[in-house]
Amino acid sequence: MLDRVLSSETFKRSVRARSLLAYLVEREQAGEAERLKGYTIAVDVFGRDQEFDSSTDAVVRVQAGRLRELLSQYYEGEGREDPMRIVLTRGCYVPTYEKSAGNGTMAVSPSAPETAEPDPAQSNEASRPAFPEEPPRADRSRGAVGVGQVRLLWAALIVIAVLLLVVLERTMLDGENSGAVFASNASVQGALAAEPTPSEALPTIRIVTDGDDPAVVRVARLLRTALASFETLDLIGGEYSQKDGPLPSDPDGFVLSVASSSPGGDILLELQSLGSGKVLINRRLSIMQTISDSLEKEVTGVVNAVAPANGAIYGYLKQNGLQSDLVNCLILNSAYYVEWTEHRHLAAYRCFERLIEARAQSPLVYAAVASLRTSAKVNGYVYPPDVDDQESLTLARHAVQLGPTTPYAYGTMGYLYSQRGESAEAVRWLGKAYELNTFDINMAAAYGYALVQFGKYSDGAKILQRAADVLCVHPPWWDFTLFLAELMVGDLDKAARAARVLETGKRPEYLAARLIAAHSRGDERRADKLAAEIADSFPGFASDPGHDLRKRHYPTDLIDRFIEALRRAGVGSAG
Numbered sequence: 001m002l003d004r005v006l007s008s009e010t011f012k013r014s015v016r017a018r019s020l021l022a023y024l025v026e027r028e029q030a031g032e033a034e035r036l037k038g039y040t041i042a043v044d045v046f047g048r049d050q051e052f053d054s055s056t057d058a059v060v061r062v063q064a065g066r067l068r069e070l071l072s073q074y075y076e077g078e079g080r081e082d083p084m085r086i087v088l089t090r091g092c093y094v095p096t097y098e099k100s101a102g103n104g105t106m107a108v109s110p111s112a113p114e115t116a117e118p119d120p121a122q123s124n125e126a127s128r129p130a131f132p133e134e135p136p137r138a139d140r141s142r143g144a145v146g147v148g149q150v151r152l153l154w155a156a157l158i159v160i161a162v163l164l165l166v167v168l169e170r171t172m173l174d175g176e177n178s179g180a181v182f183a184s185n186a187s188v189q190g191a192l193a194a195e196p197t198p199s200e201a202l203p204t205i206r207i208v209t210d211g212d213d214p215a216v217v218r219v220a221r222l223l224r225t226a227l228a229s230f231e232t233l234d235l236i237g238g239e240y241s242q243k244d245g246p247l248p249s250d251p252d253g254f255v256l257s258v259a260s261s262s263p264g265g266d267i268l269l270e271l272q273s274l275g276s277g278k279v280l281i282n283r284r285l286s287i288m289q290t291i292s293d294s295l296e297k298e299v300t301g302v303v304n305a306v307a308p309a310n311g312a313i314y315g316y317l318k319q320n321g322l323q324s325d326l327v328n329c330l331i332l333n334s335a336y337y338v339e340w341t342e343h344r345h346l347a348a349y350r351c352f353e354r355l356i357e358a359r360a361q362s363p364l365v366y367a368a369v370a371s372l373r374t375s376a377k378v379n380g381y382v383y384p385p386d387v388d389d390q391e392s393l394t395l396a397r398h399a400v401q402l403g404p405t406t407p408y409a410y411g412t413m414g415y416l417y418s419q420r421g422e423s424a425e426a427v428r429w430l431g432k433a434y435e436l437n438t439f440d441i442n443m444a445a446a447y448g449y450a451l452v453q454f455g456k457y458s459d460g461a462k463i464l465q466r467a468a469d470v471l472c473v474h475p476p477w478w479d480f481t482l483f484l485a486e487l488m489v490g491d492l493d494k495a496a497r498a499a500r501v502l503e504t505g506k507r508p509e510y511l512a513a514r515l516i517a518a519h520s521r522g523d524e525r526r527a528d529k530l531a532a533e534i535a536d537s538f539p540g541f542a543s544d545p546g547h548d549l550r551k552r553h554y555p556t557d558l559i560d561r562f563i564e565a566l567r568r569a570g571v572g573s574a575g
Contacts (some may be wrong), residue, residue: 001084001097002026004400005413010074017067020045024095025086036093038473039499064093089283089305091440092472098284152203199324200355200362203252203313205233208240210259219267220258220422222299227256229437230307231364231406232314232330250276251322254313256306272290272318273305280312282303300470304441309334328363329355331426342381348372349383361405367412374419392416414450421553423454433465442465452485455555461485461494468498476502477512483513487565488558492520507550508534508541512566519569531570 002025005011006018023045027035030242038060067384075085087096104243113472200306207228209220227235240247240255247255253274267290270281272280281302289298306312309330317323318331329351336344352369355362370392377387396416414430417423426449434447445467451460464482468474477500486495496517502510515530535542545566566572 001082001086004082005071005074005079005086007073008078010070010078014066014070015068016046016063020063020067021086021095021228024088026273027317028095036472038093039501041093061095064088089301094472184367194371200326200365201252201324201536202232202234202327203254203317204236204250205254205256206236206238206240206247206256207436208247208255210241210257213260213263215267215287216258216260218295219269219290219299221258221302222295223269225305226299226439227307229407229439230303231403231408232309233307247274249274252317252324254280269302271312275288275322275405276529277322278316280316280446289442297470298439300439303439308440308442310338325351325355326360327362330364333372336372336375340375340379342379344362345372345376345379346379346383349376363401363406363409365399366395366402367399367406367409370399371412371415378419389416389420400555405436405442407433407443409433410436411443414446418450418453419551423450423553423555426450427454427456441470441474445474448485449477449481450560452488453552453554454482455557456556457485457488461489465494475531476507480513483517483564484554487516488561492517498523511538512541512545512562512571515569515571516562516565519565527569534571542571 006022011018011021020041024036027504042057043061046063048057048059052507071088072196075082081083085098087098146163154457184189201562207220207224207227209216224235227233247253251274255272255274257268257272259268260266266287267285269281269283269285270279272279283302285295286300289295304311308314309327313326314331314334315325317327323331325425329348330342332348332351336348349369349372352365352372355365356369360366370479372386373384373392373395374389375381375388376384393413393416396409396412399406399412403409410429410433414426414428414433417429418426427447430443430447430450437443444463448463449462450461451457457548462481464478464485468478468482479502483495483498483502486492486498495513499513499517502513511534512531515527515534518524518526518530539548546563549559563572
């Protein structure tokens, strides 16, 4: 199977793709799937040194995205009749294998957006420090509109906005209005007069089943529960079946079909755009996966590839210029939390700022702004200036009031309290967010972090391990926090496993975790090398290893254990 792909015309001219595919399949077949992380791939396949840092070198993400494209091209053409297919699922570097129906059905559409492996052209756009004056808007018109008509429409809207302002100025109460937070940044009235209220529309999704196979019913029911928990999509309720006929065309609507390959056979999941008919995701679940405990994990993986702002649906909308203003802001916000840079923060903040100035009603807007304000203060960003914690809490509370069942609003409250060092409140709010949506893996990881921060190490470790198992590609702080939790639980084997998958980069605490792990398993040669590297490159950390953990409000007993473990491994002192 592998040899046929590697020797094909599709892969003939791509040495890097062949090398990467061969490495991934061979390591997985050898039972070394846990090694398939960005760091090890960069070192083993692309010759990067031990200082490889994925935040500044995107070689693995870019090449994995290219590999997915080539696999899709191969199975559309030369490999159309191959009995088995190699599938590299988005968000993971571990290959899986699917039986082929011999009809050219793609495992993943080549045009589907890549979140973990961004297209180089899209990366250039995302790196621009300046926010565009006009974010792309979805064209929901049914027919062509002339330039003159557009100008007349804008003029009419401006007149209406001005008239509305007269009414608003007489009736609007100030008090606890969250929009007042931005009064010093721009005039709300001026913003309303300058442009119409931006769209807060979210993409819609329907679940369509084919037949009444019990496995189809089970999967569809769990998918419906999972998708209903995500506030980034509007799930259209009701039972839809393929026998009811085709759904109407909708540029920002999507359908997730659940069908059986044969009576009692595998279950096929397909995400498709209702506007273009483009297939974004195609997954196959074995019948055993639909009746075992793994079904929830499989469904969790699917919805996390579909629903969030960095998922397939939002990526497709951005790629085709169909996103509403709210969706555009959520995409920018997600990009910031992938790469914590000031210019990405500014782009996201300015986008949400416009929505608040235009009196947006979505709780997502106020929750996102509250989180971004806190992030600006923590990271020392220039904008917005003079961030006040109480104002950020006011915005987050307003989000909860607007959306009392919105997990993201509760999660934001938890994040704010976490940054204030109020661990009990952070756990309470994040626990509520997790309760509202147990399928959101990023939210689960945040809750696990809060539990560890509050000293509930065993509970935090279980949730963080689940998150890491579902999303193969995830932020390294998940693994570091999991390492700390397992260290406190006393399971050094699990702690070492978490430390092994950390990308060293330039973070001293990640090097420290690897040092403690090496020392615990008796690898003194490796431990000595890591200890010397920490002492040479990070003398400040070596002299006070607990400084950053104290700054992040970790428990005293955890900090003491971490320092003691480092001291035993040759770094720092017990003081």
